[in-house]
């Protein structure tokens with residue numbers, strides 16, 4: 001049952017934390033708590049035994065700068081990765097829920113609503129195995145008012161256990177997770193019980209300055225997470241919409257971004273035009289916001305936010321159209337080097353990466369692809385391409401399987417990918433691409449040698465002077 005004011009037990013300092021979900025959020029956030037709070041035992045649990053084994057191995061499941069040192073510094077001391085879910089929940093005074101909340105692919109709200117199956121299963125498990133009092137913390141990104149359902153499920157605990165529910169959404173970005181966790185812009189904690197809020201504030205206060213610890217009511221906290229992502233993605237879609245206009249008018253989108261970003265009311269961040277935003281969060285969270293607006297009878301608000309995703313889809317398609325148009329209206333049987341497959345640099349995450357959609361559309365144009373990414377494995381690339389062709393169907397068609405098998409190779413360096421290629425498409429802004437030996441690459445490419453830079457990372461290298469036909473996003477030369 002959830003605790004009422006009169007029967008609420010005294011809440012002391014947190015000594016044992018359990019985090020359900022050892023993913024991109026659960027792993028790094030808990031490693032940071034263990035690193036900063038040696039007096040707290042942190043157990044990270046997952047039903048995926050392979051993932052837990054990776055967290056306990058030399059090769060962590062996530063590539064994230066600085067993560068290795070922090071995990072290896074505390075693992076086996078006050079940071080434990082385990083599949084013993086029940087035991088870890090039972091022992092903890094505070095339980096974080098950090099499981100995935102993907103877009104629903106079936107039934108009511110398919111394609112937009114968040115699938116809350118995994119959250120509900122966690123709440124049921126906590127209710128089933130808990131004794132005493134626990135603070136349950138929503139770390140996953142959730143639709144506003146999810147805590148109501150979590151509280152209702154916990155209230156059915158038969159052991160007599162009592163609970164407080166807090167919302168503590170995570171704002172880290174992949175690739176910079178450790179820096180973001182070390183020095184967050186803010187830590188947001190929403191809740192109803194002052195004592196429970198204070199217990200979590202005290203954990204973060206061990207390294208986060210007091211003025212960055214923001215407490216709100218439960219619903220504001222839940223809604224702020226979706227809103228923050230919607231605003232961030234909206235900036236990217238806004239500048240990407242202007243990139244199309246720049247290409248038509250000889251304006252340069254990077255110059256426009258610089259000019260508007262110097263207005264302190266607009267600010268310079270998140271104005272980098274690109275082949276389109278990717279990642280596991282932006283699209284999923286905006287679609288969820290759109291669904292919520294419709295659910296609450298606000299179709300105009302839903303349409304407004306839907307446009308951010310529509311513009312992003314347009315940007316990805318527009319990139320391929322431009323490639324085909326520039327390469328004399330056909331890429332059929334042409335070799336195209338794909339530089340980068342992750343959704344941004346410094347991560348091995350490919351969820352919703354623009355590269356998946358660009359590669360799919362190039363394959364449908366019958367191009368041959370040679371793909372290189374410094375952190376993404378061949379198995380992952382092939383699995384992503386199979387999934388995008390499968391498009392929710394039960395099975396991959398024989399035709400799609402052949403298209404991938406016959407036309408995709410994954411290689412282990414950027415120069416090899418470009419060997420005998422008609423074009424290079426830069427889809428992730430890995431730093432190493434700017435250091436490639438372009439004179440050598442040009443020699444080995446088919447002529448004219450095209451470079452389509454979906455990140456404008458090679459813009460300053462004057463590749464035209466070397467002899468490339470260089471095209472980026474949002475400018476024409």
Ligand SMILES: NC(=O)c1ccc[n+]([C@@H]2O[C@H](COP(=O)([O-])OP(=O)(O)OC[C@H]3O[C@@H](n4cnc5c(N)ncnc54)[C@H](O)[C@@H]3O)[C@@H](O)[C@H]2O)c1
Nearest residue numbers: 021022023024025046047048098099100101118140141170
């Ligand atoms: N990835 C990010 O950068 C990021 C940043 C902020 C917030 N978020 C949000 O955080 C949440 C988690 O995201 P993620 O990227 O870490 O997901 P993830 O898929 O990497 O990890 C989730 C983990 O939860 C485990 N899990 C699912 N159900 C479980 C259960 N019943 N018991 C135990 N383990 C279970 C899965 O096996 C998986 O390992 C999502 O709601 C996401 O929107 C993600």
Ligand SMILES: O=c1ccn([C@@H]2O[C@H](COP(=O)(O)OP(=O)(O)O[C@H]3O[C@H](CO)[C@@H](O)[C@H](O)[C@H]3O)[C@@H](O)[C@H]2O)c(=O)[nH]1
Nearest residue numbers: 170171172173174236270271272274277278279281343344
């Ligand atoms: O100016 C920009 C900034 C970003 N992007 C792209 O946008 C996507 C998302 O980038 P980023 O936001 O840096 O990474 P995420 O890890 O997806 O982080 C976002 O999503 C997380 C999950 O909810 C939040 O916690 C973070 O605050 C939020 O930044 C990537 O494809 C980027 O390449 C651009 O194209 N231009």
